[in-house]
């Protein structure tokens with residue numbers, strides 16, 4: 001008999017521990033994993049989501065996710081078509097990983113940190129591959145010092161020498177954290193050190209293509225032996241978070257949010273307005289010009305988004321002059 005003898009199929013609580021498109025792995029309350037499909041086209045889940053699922057034989061799966069709980073937090077990005085796309089749900093902490101190779105892109109790091117501010121996540125900066133000779137370039141240390149001065153914990157690590165792995169471990173304890181950063185910086189390698197027994201796929205990259213190839217598209221959640229979870233996210237070439245209104249973009253940058261209190265105009269965008277309190281602090285070295293440049297890049301995107309919203313808003317209004325709006 002279809003449906004078995006228990007009547008309606010029994011809905012069970014679970015958590016998404018791996019997501020690759022519409023193929024997901026659900027962990028049940030006993031810690032067992034189940035390959036699942038998603039029920040219906042509209043259901044979308046990401047790593048960290050709390051879900052309800054049922055046992056069901058589906059193509060290559062033994063379960064079906066039928067519902068998703070409201071999220072406490074989410075980390076998202078703007079996808080190539082300009083819409084927001086959630087990457088990870090129900091996390092507390094973002095760990096931005098940089099390395100000397102591939103060359104550290106601190107503007108991406110700043111974007112992740114801004115995303116963490118907006119999503120109410122604590123944030124940490126990790127410099128991995130400290131064993132490489134390129135790691136001792138003074139420029140790198142100066143950038144780390146900038147983050148430290150902003151009260152972001154910074155941790156220097158190495159997969160080779162295992163330097164910093166213990167302090168990274170204690171920073172992660174009892175929290176749900178996501179590792180983010182350019183492809184090839186060593187996120188999966190760090191997970192393999194921190195979570196004994198797992199084998200996160202480490203991408204072997206040739207020196208010739210140091211940018212790292214974008215091969216992983218799945219994300220996965222691992223349990224830390226001392227408590228807490230760690231989520232490996234696929235590497236990115238570029239990252240931009242969904243942005244607030246232009247006047248609020250500075251809230252993603254701690255030093256600009258603080259300095260902005262003293263600007264002459266309350267809605268100052270720190271773009272050369274008279275009485276701006278930010279620029280003098282940049283000139284005297286109290287605010288990093290590189291951080292200001294990162295802010296201005298995001299501000300530019302936010303302004304473009306606002307422009308687009310305004311123009312589509314107008315079309316929407318026109319479309320709405322249907323019966324409901326006609327006098």
Ligand SMILES: Nc1nc2c(ncn2[C@@H]2O[C@H](COP(=O)(O)OP(=O)(O)O)[C@@H](O)[C@H]2O)c(=O)[nH]1
Nearest residue numbers: 129158159160183184185186187188189202203
């Ligand atoms: N020298 C050195 N190489 C590392 C370190 N961590 C990772 N790698 C190498 O960097 C490459 C990319 O690592 P992977 O963990 O896949 O990076 P991911 O793309 O951020 O997940 C691999 O060849 C790793 O062996 C490190 O601390 N030192």
Ligand SMILES: [Mg+2]
Nearest residue numbers: 187188201216
């Ligand atoms: Mg990886």
Ligand SMILES: [Zn+2]
Nearest residue numbers: 263268270276
């Ligand atoms: Zn200003």
